[in-house]
Amino acid sequence: MSKFNVLEHEIVPEHHLVPVDEEMSVLKKLNIARDNLPKISINDPAIKALEEIHGKLEPGRIIKIIRKSPTAGYYEYYRVVVKSVI
Amino acid sequence: MKSLLWKDTKANIKKIAENAPCYYGIDYVPEGKVSSGYITADKTNFEFEVKISSVEEFKKSDEIVLKKKTGLKSIIKIESIRKLDKIPISDFKLSENINEIKTFAEGERFIVKYREKDELTLSPDQKEIIDDAVSRGFDIPVSLANKLIKYKKSLSDDKYEKLLKRVDLELKKREIDPYEAVGIIAAQSIGEPGTQMTMRTFHFAGVVEMNVTLGLPRLIEIVDARRIPSTPSMVIYLTEKYKHDEDRVRELIKNLENTTIIDVADIITDVGEMNLTVKLDKLKSNDRLVTLTDVISALEKIKGIIYNQVDDERILIKLQQESFKKLYQVQEQLKITPIKGVNKINRAIARLDPKENAWIIYTQGSNLKDVLNMEGVDATRTYTNDIIEVENVLGVEAARNAIYREAENTLSEQGLNVDKRHLMLVSDMMTFSGAVRAVGRQGISGRKSSVLARAAFEITSKHLLKAGLLGEIDPLAGVAENIIVGQPVTLGTGAIDLVYKGNKK
Numbered sequence: 220m221s222k223f224n225v226l227e228h229e230i231v232p233e234h235h236l237v238p239v240d241e242e243m244s245v246l247k248k249l250n251i252a253r254d255n256l257p258k259i260s261i262n263d264p265a266i267k268a269l270e271e272i273h274g275k276l277e278p279g280r281i282i283k284i285i286r287k288s289p290t291a292g293y294y295e296y297y298r299v300v301v302k303s304v305i
Numbered sequence: 306m307k308s309l310l311w312k313d314t315k316a317n318i319k320k321i322a323e324n325a326p327c328y329y330g331i332d333y334v335p336e337g338k339v340s341s342g343y344i345t346a347d348k349t350n351f352e353f354e355v356k357i358s359s360v361e362e363f364k365k366s367d368e369i370v371l372k373k374k375t376g377l378k379s380i381i382k383i384e385s386i387r388k389l390d391k392i393p394i395s396d397f398k399l400s401e402n403i404n405e406i407k408t409f410a411e412g413e414r415f416i417v418k419y420r421e422k423d424e425l426t427l428s429p430d431q432k433e434i435i436d437d438a439v440s441r442g443f444d445i446p447v448s449l450a451n452k453l454i455k456y457k458k459s460l461s462d463d464k465y466e467k468l469l470k471r472v473d474l475e476l477k478k479r480e481i482d483p484y485e486a487v488g489i490i491a492a493q494s495i496g497e498p499g500t501q502m503t504m505r506t507f508h509f510a511g512v513v514e515m516n517v518t519l520g521l522p523r524l525i526e527i528v529d530a531r532r533i534p535s536t537p538s539m540v541i542y543l544t545e546k547y548k549h550d551e552d553r554v555r556e557l558i559k560n561l562e563n564t565t566i567i568d569v570a571d572i573i574t575d576v577g578e579m580n581l582t583v584k585l586d587k588l589k590s591n592d593r594l595v596t597l598t599d600v601i602s603a604l605e606k607i608k609g610i611i612y613n614q615v616d617d618e619r620i621l622i623k624l625q626q627e628s629f630k631k632l633y634q635v636q637e638q639l640k641i642t643p644i645k646g647v648n649k650i651n652r653a654i655a656r657l658d659p660k661e662n663a664w665i666i667y668t669q670g671s672n673l674k675d676v677l678n679m680e681g682v683d684a685t686r687t688y689t690n691d692i693i694e695v696e697n698v699l700g701v702e703a704a705r706n707a708i709y710r711e712a713e714n715t716l717s718e719q720g721l722n723v724d725k726r727h728l729m730l731v732s733d734m735m736t737f738s739g740a741v742r743a744v745g746r747q748g749i750s751g752r753k754s755s756v757l758a759r760a761a762f763e764i765t766s767k768h769l770l771k772a773g774l775l776g777e778i779d780p781l782a783g784v785a786e787n788i789i790v791g792q793p794v795t796l797g798t799g800a801i802d803l804v805y806k807g808n809k810k
Contacts, residue, residue, distance in 0.1 A: 260740065263701055264697075290725055290726060304740040
C-alpha cells in the first residue's frame, strides 16, 4: 500500500498550499516581501507530501501552516518554498 | 477507496466544468463504490479530478450531461472538478494490468490524505460571541470565545459588558509593546532558571541500562542542535491490535532490539588451530529470545568461512583460506554481525501505561524512519527525542514542535516554570531558515547580516577581516552595532525617528 504520510503525524501541523492568486493578499496582510518570509526547503518531507496532492511545486510558492499553539488556540504561519536552505 | 478512471474529450471536460455540480451519463457500470474520478485526455496522464457523490442506473433526463449519445449505462453525480498538474498512470494501482486508458478503468491512487482545517472553523456560538464583542468595540481572541459562552447566557447585559471590559484590559496588559526586545527577555527568562537546574540523569525504574539525559545538559543539547543527542530514545505507541496484547508486544520488542552476535554469544579464537568458536550464552540468548538457528542464519552472510554446529550451543568456524590477518578480520566482523532488530536501537522495554491503559515501548537508541514503517506501530504518535532525526523524517515544522516539546519537558521536569512563549520564540528562531540551526556561533548569531554584530559576538578579527576584503556594508539596523558606534539602539523608543516641524513663518 501507500507509504507512510508525514502529514498524519501528530507533531506535524497542517500544511496548505496557498493558491497563486491569493499569494499577494497574504503578503499584503503580513506587510512583508516574499524573501522575508520564513523558509521551507523543497526537499522537506512535508513539501514532498504536498507534492503528491498538488503535483510538482516550484520554489517561491507560499505554504500556509496552521499551528496549534498552547497559548493562542490555532494560528496561521507562512513559509516560502526555497530550493536550498542554509 | 477506488477511483473511476476514464478517457474523455476536451469538449466533454469543458462541459462538466461549466455545469458542475451536475449529473454525467457514462457508458460504463462501476463495480465497486467510487467516490472520486480522474479524467485523462491523452490516455496516460490525468489532468482532472472529480468528486463523485453517487452512482445510479441510467435514466433519460434533460439535466444530464452526456458523454456519448448512445449506449449509456449509468449516471454519476459529479460534485466538483479541479485541474491537477498532470499525474501519470503509474500513480494508480489498477484492477487490470494495463498501461494506458482507452475507455474506463478502476483503480486506487497512492494518495496522501489531506487534512481539512476543520478545527479552525468557528461554531455558531463562538461566532456570535466574537461578533458581539466586535460590535461593542473589543477584540477577543478565538481561544477565549469558548469560555465566554456560558457567561453570556448567565450574566445580565450590564455585567457581561463589564466582564468583557475586564477581559480586554487583562489582555492589553499582557500584550507585548511594539519594538520590545523579546529576544533578550526570552534569553534571560530561560537563562535564570537554567542556573538552578541539576546535572542528574534520570533512570527508568529497574532498568539500569536505560537512562535519559535531563536537566541542563539536555537543554544545552537542544539549543545546540546536536547531530546526535547523548541519549537518543523513542516512545513507540502501538496500534489498536497490538497495544493490549502482551505476547504481540514481546514479539515486537524482539524485532526492535538490534542484536549482534557478541550480545548473545562468546567468541573464542584459537590461533593454533586457526579456528573460531561461537559459544551461545544461555542466559543472554534467552533474554533476547535468540536461538542457535538465528545465529547460523546470520552467519550465512559472512563470506569466506565454513561453519559447523558442534553441539546445541557451539558453532565452529573455519576459514577457507587460512591466514592470521583473515582470522582477525573474521573475529572483528563476527562481533558486529546483526542477528535481528532495527539498526541503532540497542534496548527496548515495554511498560503498561496507566493513563492509556495500554502497552507503550520505550527504546534506547533511535531510528524513526524504520520504526514508523514497522507493523503494529502507531505511526501517527510515535516519537523520538532526536530533533535532527525528526527534521529529516517529518520536516522542519515538526522539528520546530519537537524543539518546543523537548525544551518544555526538560524545564518542567525540574519544576521550573518558564513561560511557553519564550520557548516558542526560541524554536521559531531556530527553524526560521528552513533547517534546524543552533543558537550560537555556528547558527543564529553567526549568520547575522551585520558585520559588527557578528564581530561583537565571537571571533572578532575573522569577521572584520573578511568584511574588509569583501567590502561589506553595515546599515546599522541592529542593537549590537548601534552600541558599538554609540547611537541609540533600534529598540523601544529608539526605534522611532522623531521629526520636528518648526513654526512656519
